[in-house]
Amino acid sequence: MAGKVTMRKPVIIAIDDDAQVLAAVERDLRGRYGAQYRVMRSVSGMAALDALRGLKKRNDSVSLLLVDQRMPGMTGVEFLGQSMEIYPNAKRVLLTAYADTEAAIRAINDARIHHYLLKPWDPPEGHLYPVVDDLLEEWQASFRPPFEGVRVLGHRWSPGSFAVRDFLARNQVPYRWLDVETADIDGEVRQLVRAVGPEPSQLPMVLFPEGSPLSAPSLAQLAERLGLRVRADEAFYDLVIIGGGPAGLAAAVYGASEGLKTVMVEREAPGGQAGMSSRIENYLGFPSGLSGGDLARRAVAQARRFGVEILAPQEARAVRIEGPSRMVKLSDGSELGCKVLLLATGVSYRKLGVPGAERLQGCGVYYGSALTEAMAAQDEDVYIVGGANSAGQAAMYFSKYARRVVMLVRGESLSASMSQYLIDQIKQTPNIMVETRTWVSELHGEARLEAISTHCGNTGQTEKVPANSLFVFIGAEPNTDWLSAVVERDERGFILTGNDLMRDGKRPQGWPLDRDPYLPETSVPGIFAVGDVRHGSVKRVASGVGEGSIAVQFIHQYLSAV
């Protein structure tokens, strides 16, 4: 996967249009510095500027530029002047003939040249190496090795940038975020923008340590480039699991560890809703809590160790029954067959249905805790809509970064919807304000969220306040319409299983077996449902894990009879 690369050597570039001189400089530099530095060469200033831009895109370090003054097209001084926009910290050395020394001296100020060398420099031990040794030593003293992973260049207020960052974070890919709008205060961003010269349509741009950058990539393109797996090895499995949240992951670990050939299909990133949780405090065995990201990472490692194939991002779009086989159609058009299908698709956040909400999603309005945004909200006011545990956890998390966190809660108090431990923590956190009987009525801003209108049920007043970020936690719904013709669901779309399918002691319509559906089994034998998507489930990590684990027991029973 990208991100794991060995430290690359800093670069020295020699530039001269005279092939013989260039070969000689290169030879001398490589002979002495080749072990520690990568020595490159260019035949013109333009070609060297191109090379510098390419190096910047890959985040390589450039230590020294050694350039001949007299070249057609662009002089050495001109080149060095322009190089400063991309690599201001590289040491700049000009090669001059005796006749040009005055020009070189004058250029020391303009192009801020660190040294000029007279041709010929033979022997190098006498004229070249002492100068270059000294300059490289100076460069090394202030050199900080660059970040050697994925970098994302984009606008903070762009939904595309947000989607890319959220995807990388949830897939546990370390990355550095570079906001183009900080170019005037952040040298790294400024130099990169100059090197890349991105058009607005090319943002967000994802830059990798190796190879060319991706401009405004789709998540599928990004996944492919990162080496994430989206295609299954086989066409047929014992067990196909749809959904990689806690319930799906637990079933995957138990199923594969008990010998079932298992594949898990996840449309975003393994971890599900739990992966978005900043701190789960009530999961057994972790007295000081653990982040959802950590839980997901460990569970994925465990599942892989037992041989589970994890396809992500890959969405299940349709299911059909073919005799004893259950067939799943995936978003890339391929189909997976299996003996048993387990639905663990959880729930997704309900959207805020007020004017402006749709337009501003991803540019100030976020669903789920969007942990990636916390650092960006440093010293700002953050608004949170909702009064249940997920909203409380997010408030606690953001309170560490934001100046003030304002919770907008529709109910009379938090106690009806939130665990007492969280209510206590919120009370003890001075920069969290809770506004009860208050709801959002409108969101304002064109390209990004600029203000929100809130309505207070107590005073009947509507107030418009400036706001950069609003995080929404107003409940969730199962997205199971694509399964409506396959399994029985309740009126809200949750999937019915086991006893909930029995009406007046009768089995569901079309049920072909002379036994009742098993506890987690749906109205179709061999299709099971676990976790939040199941009608009547307890919406918790531990219960999802429990359901996923026990479902495997029933799957074995089902398989032993087919």
Ligand SMILES: Cc1cc2nc3c(=O)[nH]c(=O)nc-3n(C[C@H](O)[C@H](O)[C@H](O)COP(=O)(O)OP(=O)(O)OC[C@H]3O[C@@H](n4cnc5c(N)ncnc54)[C@H](O)[C@@H]3O)c2cc1C
């Ligand atoms: C912010 C937050 C904080 C929380 N904190 C806690 C807590 O502290 N303690 C606690 O016990 N619980 C907590 N919960 C609740 C808990 O996370 C959920 O109950 C749990 O994640 C449910 O697990 P699940 O596997 O059933 O579903 P989910 O976690 O919802 O996972 C379902 C997965 O299925 C995928 N999927 C859906 N449809 C498809 C499809 N068609 N194809 C492929 N993949 C699909 C989704 O992308 C998702 O990854 C929290 C939830 C949130 C959002």
